[in-house]
Amino acid sequence: MNEFAGLLLLGPNDESIIVQTRKGNSVKNAIDPSPRKDQIDKYRRLLEKHPNWVERVPAIGGYNCVGHVWASRRTGIFEQEQIDIVFRDDGFRIVDETKELIHPGDLVAYWSTDHQHFLHIGLVVELRSAVGFTTSIPWVLSKMDATSGEVLHHFRDIDFPGFEYRFEFWTERQKLLR
Amino acid sequence: MPELEYFVVCRHLSTDIETDELTFGGVLEDIFPIELPMYLERAVAISCWRLTKDELESDFQTILRVTPPGANDSVDFAMNLSRGRTRHHAIQSVFNIPMEEPGTIIFEALLNGRHEASHHVEVHSALQPDESGRAEP
Amino acid sequence: MSVSLLSELLTDEFADAIGFVLPPAAMRIVFRRSVAVRKLTQAIRHSVVTEAEIRDFVASIVKSFKFGEGLTGDLALAAIAVAIERLPVDFVDEYLDALASLRLREMSTCIRIARECIKHRANLPKKEFRQQSYLRTRPGTLQQPKQLKIHLLFVGTKPKTLRSRSARLLKTVGSSFDKPDSLRLPTRPQSIRGYI
Numbered sequence: 001m002n003e004f005a006g007l008l009l010l011g012p013n014d015e016s017i018i019v020q021t022r023k024g025n026s027v028k029n030a031i032d033p034s035p036r037k038d039q040i041d042k043y044r045r046l047l048e049k050h051p052n053w054v055e056r057v058p059a060i061g062g063y064n065c066v067g068h069v070w071a072s073r074r075t076g077i078f079e080q081e082q083i084d085i086v087f088r089d090d091g092f093r094i095v096d097e098t099k100e101l102i103h104p105g106d107l108v109a110y111w112s113t114d115h116q117h118f119l120h121i122g123l124v125v126e127l128r129s130a131v132g133f134t135t136s137i138p139w140v141l142s143k144m145d146a147t148s149g150e151v152l153h154h155f156r157d158i159d160f161p162g163f164e165y166r167f168e169f170w171t172e173r174q175k176l177l178r
Numbered sequence: 179m180p181e182l183e184y185f186v187v188c189r190h191l192s193t194d195i196e197t198d199e200l201t202f203g204g205v206l207e208d209i210f211p212i213e214l215p216m217y218l219e220r221a222v223a224i225s226c227w228r229l230t231k232d233e234l235e236s237d238f239q240t241i242l243r244v245t246p247p248g249a250n251d252s253v254d255f256a257m258n259l260s261r262g263r264t265r266h267h268a269i270q271s272v273f274n275i276p277m278e279e280p281g282t283i284i285f286e287a288l289l290n291g292r293h294e295a296s297h298h299v300e301v302h303s304a305l306q307p308d309e310s311g312r313a314e315p
Numbered sequence: 316m317s318v319s320l321l322s323e324l325l326t327d328e329f330a331d332a333i334g335f336v337l338p339p340a341a342m343r344i345v346f347r348r349s350v351a352v353r354k355l356t357q358a359i360r361h362s363v364v365t366e367a368e369i370r371d372f373v374a375s376i377v378k379s380f381k382f383g384e385g386l387t388g389d390l391a392l393a394a395i396a397v398a399i400e401r402l403p404v405d406f407v408d409e410y411l412d413a414l415a416s417l418r419l420r421e422m423s424t425c426i427r428i429a430r431e432c433i434k435h436r437a438n439l440p441k442k443e444f445r446q447q448s449y450l451r452t453r454p455g456t457l458q459q460p461k462q463l464k465i466h467l468l469f470v471g472t473k474p475k476t477l478r479s480r481s482a483r484l485l486k487t488v489g490s491s492f493d494k495p496d497s498l499r500l501p502t503r504p505q506s507i508r509g510y511i
Contacts, residue, residue: 001410001414003370007380007417014423038330041327080338083338112341117344118338119341160335162347162349196360198401259443260441263441266441269444269445270446271444272449273446273449
């Protein structure tokens, strides 16, 4: 398409780093640029819709939610196939909440209800006692997208336009901790 | 090799602007001509092919072969399947197929030269008018 | 109206409505469920938005490209990719292929979405149409009929006379059958149809 011809001539300038799973498989990744002003403004507006979110890092580029939890904030991992590879290769398992407790350091992954689409992932950093509940409520640190900031939020205080979602807690711990 | 899901020949075809659904009109099976010779003004042949993901980058050529009644040889209408799709509808309109005598018009679908399916259309004898000039079969 | 449907994709309202940018497979669904994208798809199907208008719009976005800075309109290009993904026209392949072949970090969202769209488009049936005339490929058979039809009606004439008269008349009006003998006349006089 002629409209993109000029851009083709610029050649590739996408950036990535070497990321491997525990089994040594490479994970495709990409480092996106810093957010534009309109992206920062958008992030601020969406932040206002969630008054209980606590911002840890303001809008920043370079990594997304997956890069936050699995690539030490160095890059973004975007493709669902890559995410499946990490879950598999790094020995993650779903936490059965009827048998064990969630712990800080576990991950919460959000999927569409039909489990077809991976939506988001965050790191459990805190377990808060809630009035009237015997169990603790996980609070999650996550980066909403590649140009947003990092926020601390209740694990259910999140929404994905166009999707009903389900969540799963994942851990790489091998033994059940009660 | 791609798999032929169906092959049909009809008089006309339409596509829904909203859904892209195909509607086949007047599936050709029997033709009762008023007189012979005459032409079949239009026949639309649709062959639907299904490819596996491994075949997405391969070249395939489909051929519509038409043999009119009484003809000694046939005519081939070739069409290459575009790459990158797992399903193809090859839709070929052929105009002015001669029908010089009663018999069978044979439409064949071939893939890379190999016969995959055929659709036969019977051309009946011309209608004969009775004494009052009315045509009767 | 058509221009506003496209330019709506550049507004804050559109960006807010689709929310945070999810991984590409999910983001494609978000776009597909967005009202603005659905409206655009309908408008394109009904030619309210034309290919030329899309090209102009894309060109205007691409013009603002700056190295090292995220492209304003990245989301709009992604939304267009989803809006047109299912349309059975070659322009869509052209658009998606061109976008997916780029490797520019400044417009990474639309590139990822285009790649996702291509995956899904591969499962849509490709409808390819051809129109061919049998006679053009077979010069030896009956001559190609043209628009005008002439009905020759000879009643009460002997078949032999009828054959010669019809052939002569067809020749007079500038056309004839290559094989006049193939005109199978009935044993008794009636009508013959010829085409010129």
